[in-house]
Amino acid sequence: MSHFDLRFGILVMINILKSQTAKPWEWDPFDVGSDITWIKFWLLAISLFIFSFVSFGIPLTTVPPNNARYIQVQMKSFSASLLACFLASLFFPQLLFWYVYPTILSFFLCYSCICNVSRSFVYWAQAILSLAPDFSIWITTTNRVDEAAIRELHGEDGVELEEPNLEEGRAPL
Structure with missing residues (x-):
């Protein structure tokens, strides 16, 4: 039997209460x-602790067995997404919550599908x-300048190599 977790509704109620204050962005219930x-x-x-571990479930069926109306309270596994929503609804401004809450709810409802994908x-x-x-590229360098190869490339009238003047702190242009 499917149940709706009331913890999701508590988050909505907290933010509705926050919207009723004069300045909802300054709402601080615990005076943190x-x-x-x-x-x-x-x-x-x-x-x-109670919010993250204890689940309060309402059955989603129209006619429960024996026409009994009940709320199922059980210790479930830790819910990090609900804890994050709870902390965000307490400490962050209300407008942020109304944008993020549907996203977290949709992620929670489609969690198994998203994980499989x-x-x-x-x-x-x-x-x-x-x-x-796999490619292996090896790059090696040598510290020695082969002046004969440079003269061969530039010809005999080629440019002479000048050592940079390091005493002035800069190399010639």
């Missing part, structure tokens, strides 16, 4: 901008790149 006390720290830590793309790229031949 000022001195952090142990009570504030533990309150925030416990709420983050990403995995197949990585395997495809690995297969294509393994077909490419």
